[in-house]
Amino acid sequence: MVAAEDVLLFVNAATASTGQREFHGDALGQEMSLDFLHEYMLVNYRDLYATTLALGINDHNAVLAIRRLLATGRDATAEQKAAEGALIARRLRELPPPRVFRLFTALRRDGVNNRRTRAVIRDWMASLDSPAYHAVKYRTGFKAGLKHAHIDVGDGELRDFLFGPLERKPYTTPILETWRQAHYNSGALYKLPYTVAEGFAAKHGIKREIFLERIGDRMTPLERLRTGEDALDPLALIDGGAKYGGPPVPWLTRLAVRVLALPLDERAARRAEFTDALRAFAAAEAGKLAGTWGRVTAVLDDSFSSFGSPVKRRRPLAVALACHFLLEALAAQGQYTPLWMSGRDDPLLAYPSGATPLGLRLIDALETAPERIVVVSDGWDNSPPGLAGEVLRVWRTRLDPQQRVDIVHVNPVFDAEALDVRALSPSVPSVGIRDAEDLVPLVELAQFAQGRLGLPELLAYLDGRVRRFLGAD
Structure with a gap:
């Protein structure tokens, strides 16, 4: 273990x-x-x-x-x-x-x-x-x-x-x-x-x-995409990426970063264009898994800390925005509920502001009766501090000990002092994430972070991932 x-x-x-x-x-x-x-x-x-x-x-x-x-x-x-x-x-x-x-x-x-x-x-x-x-x-x-x-x-x-x-x-x-x-x-x-x-x-x-x-x-x-030249034609980007070859590029997250760098007025004026582009990338990324995740509720962090840093400007917020569109594609038709920390309901107008009421948003998420909850946050629960951990503890021990609701926390920020990403609760797995495109395999890996599976199961999982990576399967 x-x-x-x-x-x-x-x-x-x-x-x-x-x-x-x-x-x-x-x-x-x-x-x-x-x-x-x-x-x-x-x-x-x-x-x-x-x-x-x-x-x-x-x-x-x-x-x-x-x-x-x-x-x-x-x-x-x-x-x-x-x-x-x-x-x-x-x-x-x-x-x-x-x-x-x-x-x-x-x-x-x-x-x-x-x-x-x-x-x-x-x-x-x-x-x-x-x-x-x-x-x-x-x-x-x-x-x-x-x-x-x-x-x-x-x-x-x-x-x-x-x-x-x-x-x-x-x-x-x-x-x-x-x-x-x-x-x-x-x-x-x-x-x-x-x-x-x-x-x-x-x-x-x-x-x-x-x-x-x-x-x-x-x-x-x-x-x-970096220079803004034809950056929002997803089909052209996907076709062009295949044409130029080379390593796969996380277009969905890259495009989210690009959109969030624009002024709010421009995002509002081009809302339909940006939304169509991000949904096209999300659909391409979801592939055969589109619509297979059932009822999904996402808790998405757009608090002030989602600004990131001067060298990673708005990166955590961009990951949350990209995950929003990917989860929308993965959920069953009409069965996706996004809950932003700020309470806003327009993802294209997201910007870093305010505190992080993770506990309150988790209560809202559980009230939607989902099959799966995905939390995208740096884990700094501070409004009030510690409420998210208590909500999850009570939920797991008193209300859902059979774990009918699958809850996963993906964190785009590494806590250097703790040598890990900041977790919400021992009863819920927290895994690090860099790009939204990694979300599906990270949710798979999260089952091992819960402690229900040990090293033999992990080794079998790793062996399968290596075989697929090397093209042996």
Whole structure:
């Protein structure tokens, strides 16, 4: 049971925390707590630690785990190395290329250059569909990876581009030649990837609005979302994401972040457009599970602490907003009840304000006679303090000891001092969440946090998740 609790503790932290400042805690505390938990898991449960790469932990912690596993290969058996290698290779394919290149740079800085590390770098770089494209877009990281793994690119042009880019002219590879010409011809930069062209545009003194208008066709869906270009056409984003390939992107949560960054007046004026877009993403995410969760009531936190922090601005509120639309899609038709902490009934106009009356909202939720209650909150119950825990205790011990109503608390904020997400009650599972897209597997995992199932059941569950992650099932 201790092992099961330790694994769940780590998964909560590695899902919710990115080592950044939160509303109630600074970045240093987050980093120190994460560092301790990673080291603790690596030393005590190496096999389970590697398995968490298949459990949807966020990209930041996946990179930290991969770094530790590769750096401590001497402590692993041959069987462990084989299992870890498969998980690492699979997770690397899901990571955005910039994170992978930063990982390679960190491994080089740490002096981690064992045979397994070189093989991991070589295999990942060999899997790239267009090495020249990645070399142009991520030149520094690409070159660092090649040098650290002692890889011969085998292409004279690509080698020249990486180590002496302006010494060769012309290039026969189109994108390399376009990059060379963009130094002298401003028209050529519009054929380059957006992030590369952006630097050339600044060099040539091109106005931002003109640049964005002309570069539009070269932008990926995520770049369009970040800049506001065609950000609210969900079908185009989904189709575009498939076109560009790469790792899956949590579009629903990303779009929620984008919507909440807009002024209230603009959100109100474009309410129908935003609602349709978020519902389209939620329906795509729910997939075959749409309408299968029965009567669902959500308790959603839009209190002042949902602002997050200057580096994670409105992130907890965005997770709550995205979960709202996903739960609406998962619930049976017409059987979904959202209860916002503020009492507002228009999710598109949500903004961080007020206290956190979790206990009162839980009473309201229970009165709707749901089959499932999902609480999305940082867990700081303060109006009045402790009422939520008492409501849940009485409900579980006196009114619903058979647990007919399934209650799950998902928390987007990691409490660094407690080394866990802040819980509401010992009788209700609390799990960490980063993106709303992780909600369904987290609800599955929550059953182990209740203590009714132990390590054997958890190991069986993890084995199934790993097999699906690696495509064995």
